[in-house]
Amino acid sequence: MVTNLPAEARAKWVKVMEAKTPEEKIAALEEFLKSVPKHKGTENLRLWASRRLAELREEVEERRRKKSGRGISFFVEKEGAAQIVLIGLPNTGKSSIVKLLTGAKTRIGEYPMTTTKPIPGMMKYEDIYFQLVDTPPIIPGGGPWNNRVIGLARNSDALLIVLSSEKDPYTEFRIIKKMLEEAGILLYKPRGRVVIEKLRMGKTGIRITLMGRLIDATVDDVRRLLESYRIYNAHVKIYGEVSLDDVEQAIFENKLYKPAIVVINKAELNINKAKEAALRIHRENPHLPVIIASAKLGKGFDKLGEILFNHLEIIRVYTKQPNGPVADKPLILRRGATVLDVAKSIHKDFVKKFKYAKIWGPSAKYPGERTGLEHVVMDGDIVEIHISG
Numbered sequence: 001m002v003t004n005l006p007a008e009a010r011a012k013w014v015k016v017m018e019a020k021t022p023e024e025k026i027a028a029l030e031e032f033l034k035s036v037p038k039h040k041g042t043e044n045l046r047l048w049a050s051r052r053l054a055e056l057r058e059e060v061e062e063r064r065r066k067k068s069g070r071g072i073s074f075f076v077e078k079e080g081a082a083q084i085v086l087i088g089l090p091n092t093g094k095s096s097i098v099k100l101l102t103g104a105k106t107r108i109g110e111y112p113m114t115t116t117k118p119i120p121g122m123m124k125y126e127d128i129y130f131q132l133v134d135t136p137p138i139i140p141g142g143g144p145w146n147n148r149v150i151g152l153a154r155n156s157d158a159l160l161i162v163l164s165s166e167k168d169p170y171t172e173f174r175i176i177k178k179m180l181e182e183a184g185i186l187l188y189k190p191r192g193r194v195v196i197e198k199l200r201m202g203k204t205g206i207r208i209t210l211m212g213r214l215i216d217a218t219v220d221d222v223r224r225l226l227e228s229y230r231i232y233n234a235h236v237k238i239y240g241e242v243s244l245d246d247v248e249q250a251i252f253e254n255k256l257y258k259p260a261i262v263v264i265n266k267a268e269l270n271i272n273k274a275k276e277a278a279l280r281i282h283r284e285n286p287h288l289p290v291i292i293a294s295a296k297l298g299k300g301f302d303k304l305g306e307i308l309f310n311h312l313e314i315i316r317v318y319t320k321q322p323n324g325p326v327a328d329k330p331l332i333l334r335r336g337a338t339v340l341d342v343a344k345s346i347h348k349d350f351v352k353k354f355k356y357a358k359i360w361g362p363s364a365k366y367p368g369e370r371t372g373l374e375h376v377v378m379d380g381d382i383v384e385i386h387i388s389g
């Protein structure tokens with residue numbers, strides 16, 4: 001980035017950070033934008049700030065709509081193991097896919113823009129459900145729902161990017177990827193990550209925790225950079241490989257990684273085009289699963305549940321009370337979770353009173369293995385926690 005922002009602009013940014021309500025944030029951001037000099041070095045920052053402004057204005061508008069009870073709310077309560085938001089251009093088959101996989105009553109249109117609000121439905125996978133959310137279309141060059149669909153994407157657990165083989169699936173993918181990136185949503189895990197937690201209370205100074213490494217700067221450089229933005233109390237966490245630019249970027253926005261799966265729909269209309277696009281997208285984004293499918297024929301979605309499950313990096317753990325039956329509904333945890341996470345999700349007191357756990361299943365060395373809180377659990381484990389008192 002290297003924005004070389006003048007002191008005035010940096011001071012204005014402090015006001016943005018301190019703003020509490022969306023209205024205050026909007027006012028502060030407007031002031032900030034005015035103070036940012038217009039040159040190549042600040043181009044991305046200005047673009048980002050304008051977009052953030054647009055999103056905040058939508059948020060305020062949305063709240064007003066909700067209060068008045070009129071208009072359409074875009075908020076969708078999460079249900080099931082994960083919320084998966086569909087995203088795509090008009091007429092690509094998003095509504096057809098949600099209807100096919102969940103039975104949700106969402107309208108399918110011969111003409112574009114039939115969907116005007118998000119509609120959720122539940123898709124079964126083994127013993128869990130994924131919540132699929134149908135959405136209005138993204139329209140290149142600006143559509144009435146673009147910002148709000150991006151907002152839904154930001155809050156989701158994963159995305160299903162829906163492309164149509166009818167026209168040009170590869171170009172559609174590029175458009176959506178670019179739009180998400182401009183909103184700070186990444187489809188791949190970045191090589192490094194910076195988290196800046198601003199501390200309000202007390203004079204703690206700047207604490208820097210290196211879980212990874214700074215590639216072009218020292219810890220003191222980071223401290224000086226933050227101080228130039230008048231950030232004096234913060235905890236900075238550095239994961240993976242991080243440059244000073246990444247740190248400056250993180251002062252403004254935290255980039256967000258969203259797992260995504262690409263669905264090339266309407267494949268029966270032009271199977272060669274679908275395959276070509278799949279290859280190209282896969283070559284350029286080797287981490288992204290790509291599915292070739294047809295909602296019309298109901299084909300290509302057999303493996304979607306399994307792919308989602310793996311790509312989301314979640315696991316199922318079944319709890320049981322000593323001498324009790326195994327819960328039939330699993331806890332959903334992140335891969336790498338430990339007995340501590342299991343205990344926490346049962347009850348906060350379970351961590352304090354913890355004595356030991358007994359484990360059956362993939363992570364147990366033998367059935368009923370006794371472990372401590374640090375034991376890493378795996379998909380399919382049965383965990384019995386013993387507490388004192």
Ligand SMILES: Nc1nc2c(ncn2[C@@H]2O[C@H](COP(=O)(O)OP(=O)(O)O)[C@@H](O)[C@H]2O)c(=O)[nH]1
Pocket residue numbers: 088089090091092093094095096097107108109110111112113114115137265266267268269293294295296297
């Ligand atoms: N040929 C074909 N048409 C489809 C397929 N999926 C959806 N459609 C049709 O494409 C049109 C738009 O579908 P819809 O689900 O409303 O798309 P949305 O705008 O992305 O929600 C409708 O006429 C659907 O019947 C498919 O796999 N193949």
Ligand SMILES: [Mg+2]
Pocket residue numbers: 094095096107108109114115135136
């Ligand atoms: Mg639709």
